[in-house]
Amino acid sequence: MAEVAGTTVAEVMAELAALEDPKTRAVNEKHGDDHAVNLGKLRAVAKRLKTQQELACRLWETDDTAARLLAILICRPKAFERDRLDVMLREARTPKVHDWLVNYVVKKNPHAEELRAAWFADPDPAVASAGWALTAERVAKGPEGLDLAGLLDVIETRMKNAPERLQWAMNHCLAQIGIEHAEYRARAIAIGERLEVLKDYPTAPGCTSPFAPVWISEMVRRRQEETAA
Known part of the structure; x- marks a missing residue:
């Protein structure tokens, strides 16, 4: 999948904020997660952005759960070094981020x-x-x-x-x-x-x-x- 340049972290964070829904947050909090974005809508954003490794890395650094889930969807799993994935896993605070990181990124990485x-x-x-x-x-x-x-x-x-x-x-x-x-x-x-x-x-x-x-x-x-x- 080709990478698409030009999207900024600020633009993505504003879009994610606009998608937040209190009912979604309430449901997620019951499972230990702290974001308010419907996952179907999050996947739609990822589909539009396509693969953007640099943007994914910057979104991860925000420490925002929705942004990290989006980062996982638009990153290139094979691009991460072993030590970086180790750090990311230890930074993954919420169950959904932890689960997606393991299943969507680590399992596809040569260091798995x-x-x-x-x-x-x-x-x-x-x-x-x-x-x-x-x-x-x-x-x-x-x-x-x-x-x-x-x-x-x-x-x-x-x-x-x-x-x-x-x-x-x-x-x-x-x-x-x-x-x-x-x-x-x-x-x-x-x-x-x-x-x-x-x-x-x-x-x-x-x-x-x-x-x-x-x-x-x-x-x-x-x-x-x-x-x-």
Whole structure:
């Protein structure tokens, strides 16, 4: 995607301010986020701006959540150096910025695996959660070299009492191991049943529960049906 020059940070910040909606802010605050811009409208701004790496970097430096989300959408993920991404992750204060940075930028960056290994055991739970999120991705797409039994050991020992964001990422990894690796499926389900993490998480009709035993069983069932069809 070609870069478009000429847009200033001030112009973008004014546009984002004009898009703010109190109802959106109220909903976001329930999830720990502090911005008031509808994400659909934010994506429309990003689509118009297209890729602008320099502007993205300047928007990130504003420390404004909506501006940082927009920066993630218009940046070039492969352009960031490893140390810069490490700093950005530690600066990502809100859950949405943290999640988008990991999924839209870090996963597409050539330093993703190096960062996964570095973040995985970081003493900061938010940073560690990024390491676990990247590990869950590897469990599904490139498990070669991962100690899956060892991951289950850590999950079994630490997930129950982990802080919320880290617990969620570890639970995702647990589910991915059970879904993708039949030889560990029974153990993954047993761990989930014993720990009961997210067992009572409210799930909308038609959606799959994040409770690992249910999540694993449902995804395996769907794949079996697809194979049989």
